[in-house]
Each structure stands twice: as structure tokens, then as C-alpha cells.
Amino acid sequence: MTVFAAGAVCWRVVDGKVKVLVIHRTAHRDVSLPKGKVDPGETLPQTAVREVVEETGLAVTLGVPLGMTNYTMPNGREKVVHYWAAEVTDAAVLASSFLPNGEVAALEWLPIRKALGALTYERDAEIVERFRMLVDEGVTRTFAVIALRHAKAVPPYQFDGPDASRHLTERGRGEAKSIVPALASFGPSRIISSTAKRCRQTVEPLSKTLHLDVKTTDAISQDAFESGDDGIREVVGKRIRKRITTVLCSHGPVLPEIVREVALATGTASRVSASRAGDLPVAGFSVLHLSVDRPGSGIIAIETHVPQ
Template identity: 60%
Template structure:
């Protein structure tokens, strides 16, 4: 007797898009005539896409809004009519006035209408209980002043030539082809969070890892020895100052560094935001080459602690 393995779950991603209108929070719901429902915007992952990339793309395709993802809101899981499981990953995404004014929405076969509602009215309007659960998670963020966030994104450089196979200093080691692919993959995913600053160790492998992201976002790369491995090893690194500045600026920034330095970067973020340096915090720094951790902090009061941490693997 032969048995077939169950089909893998359908993966999708979306966001609770929100804005402040007349001093009050409004969230976006979409009307889908084809399904006869009102829901949160989301869509299925395309081949080769990361989940953050999917969320940003789907929001733009369904609503015309060019968003930057904020802190994650967890997942919902349910069974489709055909019996296959579906897992949807959600983020919060603030829509500022400029983004809202620039967007163009045209009713289509998928989405017939957009509507901005108060939290209470949105909760009543949503057709599905799993959407209401996601909205409730966002409402909890609003209640404790952590809805508006920025992030420090700790990125490990892509896979580089081994020091045993390289004739030169450690800082001059270059990326392997695999590392170049990891850098390109990380760039597409990190861009979904709307970084405003790119900071890299001066090591060639770190700068090369950030270059695809710089090209994608149009941002310049600031190189610094303060988070380089050489400086960390000889005691001249200054991770504390780098993190302090990022917390003062309160703008999403990428820090590309090295395996030995990343635990100090993540721990310093925790210490300066009064977050316990527990196993979850320490574990988020144990990144594969080309992997990154997105550490979300409250823009209103970053000293209140880390709002959320998500870790992404390059998958290459």
C-alpha cells in the first residue's frame, strides 16, 4: 500500500497598513467582490521570493501603496477549501501622508475597493476571525505606544573565500559566487523594510555584500572600522557608539558585519533599550553567511525594549 506525503502549506504574506488621520489611527481593509469578503491585503509567495518581499509586493499590487514593513505581527494558519493548509505572515506598515498621496488604486478583478477604518470598525468589518486576530495584535501595539517602529538590521556578510585559500589580508577577502547570490537575495528582502542608512565594516566582503542593496535603494554605503572584525579582535571596535547613534536617529539602518562581532551588536542593542539579553536575543545573532536579523524598536520610546526580532536566512 503506497501513501503520499501531504502537500506543503501555501505560503503568503501581507500587512496591516495604517495611517494617522485627524489624530486617529485608521487601518486599511480591502473589499474582494470575487470572494465576497472584506480582508487584510495579502498574497501568495512567488518562486524565489522572501516573505518580506512578498508582503511589500502584494500590498503595492493590490492597493498601489509603496510601503516599508514595520514590526511583524505573527502568522495565521487555516485550511483552504481543497484541504491544503495556508500560512500567512503579517507585518505592520505605516502609510505616511506622502505615500498615501502618491498611490494610485484602480479597482480590478482581485480588489474592488479600499477602505480606511477605525480599529473598532475594521474589526467588525473583517470577514474572517484570523484577520481579526492579526488586527488585535496590532491594536495591542497601539495601546502600548509601539505601533510606530524603526529597525536596526544586523546583516552578516555573504560567504567569502577561505582565509586558507586567499593570498592577502583577512580584510581583503572577497565573496565567493555563493556569497554574491546571498547578497542579492538579502538585498531584495531587506529593501522591503525601507532602510534609510547602510553601514558596513570596511572589510571587502562586507562592502560587497551591501552593494546590491545600495543599488536597489539608491543609498550610499558608509564604511567604518568600528564594526570590523580586525578592530574587534584588536580591541579598537566601538559597537556601543555605533548603536547609540542609531537609536538617537530612530531611522531604519543596516549594519553589515562579521560572525564574531554580530553577537556584540545585538547584545548592545538590547542593553541600550533595557531588553534582557536572553537566549532569544543571543540566538538572533547566530546568523548564517548572508543572513540577517531585523530588530524592531519603538520610535516613540526605544528605551522601552525590543518590540520584535525576526531572523531571515539567505536560503542559498
């Protein structure tokens, strides 16, 4: 049975140079990247954030996905580890409560070249090499537009009233709660929702968890989209100009257009493949990673997550 795990390439700028974090593990006597196994009920992004905190004391949010490694453990089981880049703020460093322990003996911030030489395993070095590509391209610091489809709602044929008043089912309410940890892993600081009740209900648990107000707008509603009166381009354009991670909660027919507008606004070459990220199941979301410093350089990476 395959073991799944997740971790991060934690990085920060020190004296104008990018440095990455390696950990010296106590029992294994090796140098590696912070990571750990998925706990029951966890999503991979949630695991990555938790493991970084547990092993280093550093609170992070996730940036660009860096792919995965797989290898066979001594017991013969396959292990698959997913990684993200994660910028570490000065505040997080100051707030870290790390002390040497039975799992991690020490933390070390190293320039990328030195980190590559220090890591014990080639598979870890390959992940750091992928991160170095971002540095070389000048797109290390990122923000995201998160396109979220509302959770399961009462079907139209079972609802007597305006479509915008349809509410979530019991399953939908469960989905809205279950996706909060994964969404929170990317550190959104803004939540924007269609005015439809099913969308507002979907982001309510996230709003409460992150203590963020929800801005509602008809501009990304299904009614406005179908009547041709939407304001998707304006909403997306503003989010990209603000350069902060934002959740946009909308509807199945609208989300491909939201993703397409992100691709257009950022000069993404393959807009057709990007728009597929808007084809989401209920309570599914796609994270579109964009450069803070070079927002016109296109979508750097897209990842899609669905409820478990």
C-alpha cells in the same frame, strides 16, 4: 502541499486616530486584509510589500511582524499567511493609483474597533488585535537596526593576504544579490559596513538598488573586535538616537555583540535571548524592531531571515 502567503496591516494616523486598511474583495464578497501568495523565488517580506502594492496601490515598507495565520482552503491544502504592520505615509496615499478591479472592489480606512467588526474572518481579526496591542503600548511607529552578516567569502586558508582583504566567492556574490529584496522590504535609509572587503561587497547590490551610499567603519570590523579596539557601543548608540532604519553589515563573531548592545541601549529585559539573533549564517540578517517614540522600551520584535 502548504501554500505560503504574506500580507500587512496597513495603518495611518487620521485626525489623531489610528486607522487600519481593509479591502472589500470583488469575487470573494468579503472584507479582509491585503495579502497574497508567495511567487517562486520570493521571500515572505518581499511578497507582503508586493501584494500590498498590487491590491491597494500603496507603496509601503514593513514594520513589526504580527505573526501568522493558517487555515485549510476549499481544495484541502493548508495555507499559512505571515503578516507585518506597515505604516502608510500621506505621500503613499496621494501616489496610489488604485481603481476598483476584478480582485478588489474597494479600500476602506477604519478605526481599529470598527475594522475588527468589519473583517469577515476571525483569523484576520486576531492579527489586527495583535496590532492593537502595539497601539495600546504606544509603540506603533517603529524603526529597525538590521544586523547583517557578510555573504560567503573565500576561506582564510585559501587566501594569501590580510584577512580584511578576503573577497566574496561566486556563491557569495549571488547571496549578496538575492537578499536585496528582503532587506529593501524594511525600508533602510542608511547602510553602514565593516571596512572588510567581504562586507563592502555584500552591501554593494543593496546600495545600488536603494541609491544609498555606504559608510564604512573599522568600529564594527572583525580585526578591531578581536583586538579590543572596536567602537560597537558608539555605532549602535548613534543609530538608536537617529531613529532611522539602518543596515549594519559585519562579521560572525561581531554580530552577537552588536545585537547585545542594541538590547542594552534600549533597556531590553531578556538580553541573552536577544543576543542569539546575532548568531547568523553567511548572508543572514536579523531585524531588530524599536519604537520611534519610546526607544527605551526595549526591542519590540526580532525576526531573522536567511538566504533561500
